[in-house]
Amino acid sequence: MSDPVLIWSYLAQGPLLWLTATLLAYLAGDALSKATGRQSWANPVLIAVILLALLLMATGTDYATYFEGAQFVHFMLGPATVALALPLYDNLPRLRPAALPMLAGLVAGSGVAVVSALLIARAFGIDGTVLASLAPKSTTAPVAIGIAEKLGGQPTLTAALVLLTGIFGAIIVTPLLNAMRIRDWRARGLAVGVAAHGIGTARAFQVNATAGAFSGIGMGLNAVLTAVIAPLALRLLGG
Amino acid sequence: MIRMLAIILGFQLVGEVASRALGLPLPGPVLGLVLLALACILRPALAEAIRPTASGLLSHLSLFFVPAGVGIVAHWDLLRVQGLGLAVAIMGSTALALAAGAWAFSVVARLTGTEDRQALKDQGRE
Numbered sequence: 001m002s003d004p005v006l007i008w009s010y011l012a013q014g015p016l017l018w019l020t021a022t023l024l025a026y027l028a029g030d031a032l033s034k035a036t037g038r039q040s041w042a043n044p045v046l047i048a049v050i051l052l053a054l055l056l057m058a059t060g061t062d063y064a065t066y067f068e069g070a071q072f073v074h075f076m077l078g079p080a081t082v083a084l085a086l087p088l089y090d091n092l093p094r095l096r097p098a099a100l101p102m103l104a105g106l107v108a109g110s111g112v113a114v115v116s117a118l119l120i121a122r123a124f125g126i127d128g129t130v131l132a133s134l135a136p137k138s139t140t141a142p143v144a145i146g147i148a149e150k151l152g153g154q155p156t157l158t159a160a161l162v163l164l165t166g167i168f169g170a171i172i173v174t175p176l177l178n179a180m181r182i183r184d185w186r187a188r189g190l191a192v193g194v195a196a197h198g199i200g201t202a203r204a205f206q207v208n209a210t211a212g213a214f215s216g217i218g219m220g221l222n223a224v225l226t227a228v229i230a231p232l233a234l235r236l237l238g239g
Numbered sequence: 240m241i242r243m244l245a246i247i248l249g250f251q252l253v254g255e256v257a258s259r260a261l262g263l264p265l266p267g268p269v270l271g272l273v274l275l276a277l278a279c280i281l282r283p284a285l286a287e288a289i290r291p292t293a294s295g296l297l298s299h300l301s302l303f304f305v306p307a308g309v310g311i312v313a314h315w316d317l318l319r320v321q322g323l324g325l326a327v328a329i330m331g332s333t334a335l336a337l338a339a340g341a342w343a344f345s346v347v348a349r350l351t352g353t354e355d356r357q358a359l360k361d362q363g364r365e
Contacts, residue, residue, distance in 0.1 A: 026302045044301045049308035056312065063313035070306035076296070077303040079247045081268035082254070083293035085275035089286050097353045104347040109340025117332035124324025134328060138336060141307060142266040160314040161329065163307055169333045176334060182341045183360040184348065191340030195333050202300035210358050212297070218340070220269050227264035 018069025087213035109194035113138040135230040143223040169196025170203035193218025243292035
């Protein structure tokens with residue numbers, strides 16, 4: 001029989017192990033989410049991330065090694081974003097009459113996301129690089145990183161803050177908007193796309209196709225608007 | 240399946256090149272999304288052709304965020320330094336933004352008379 005240490009050192013080198021682990025962790029998270037009837041606290045991304053983080057710690061694997069395997073999954077974010085064109089196309093008849101409400105929801109959600117994040121963080125004495133990294137946290141990761149870099153933020157910190165925002169938004173959207181008695185799927189979807197980008201959009205698709213389509217639109221429009229709002233807000237509030 | 244994936248990747252590629260060449264604030268995939276939606280409007284047959292592949296990708300949208308999500312752990316020390324302030328800022332501002340966005344949408348929909356009975360949650364249950 002071969003030495004288990006040799007087998008491990010072989011696996012630790014290639015992408016196979018961590019690619020497989022990522023898929024299995026997601027399947028476990030998705031199964032748990034389904035078993036709870038898609039309860040929002042059982043977020044599949046959150047569960048998979050926790051499982052993988054524990055596994056990385058237990059095996060003493062660093063993130064760079066993990067990402068070598070997981071990058072194939074990460075790459076699929078791009079094509080999946082392009083695929084959002086289909087629900088957008090399907091909902092075109094719904095879109096035109098909703099232009100004004102969408103604009104209102106977008107401006108309110110986007111503005112509040114940036115300004116309130118900066119105000120709260122400043123109240124805790126956060127400034128400089130960290131504040132600049134926080135400003136674009138509600139937009140989709142590639143845009144947020146680009147904005148943060150221009151503002152003097154730190155790209156890796158921004159990516160982590162964006163992900164935490166998405167997971168938190170996806171978890172609270174259902175109970176929060178139920179408590180507010182907002183029943184319009186278009187309003188619910190757009191709001192979660194603006195506040196919690198793609199992870200919020202993934203949650204919206206779990207619940208309702210119209211909400212998913214409006215969430216994808218909210219995410220796309222907010223990427224543009226935050227690029228304009230974040231530098232202005234940081235200049236005014238960055239002190 | 241492979242052909243449809245090639246089409247979707249092709250739109251992403253065009254979006255990526257256009258975004259960089261023109262210095263647009265939109266990232267390549269988002270521009271690809273817009274272009275693909277326009278192409279579907281011009282040729283409805285395209286929408287039906289890519290439907291199975293696109294739906295397959297979208298039904299597992301959550302999966303694609305997992306590798307980046309694990310990155311939170313890699314930056315744990317960085318996050319812990321100003322952990323409380325960042326946590327309150329993220330949770331507070333995300334909840335406020337969700338509430339503000341959904342509320343503004345609903346109010347303007349009511350004011351402009353553009354409510355959509357088909358798009359109501361728990362339709363007919365009350």
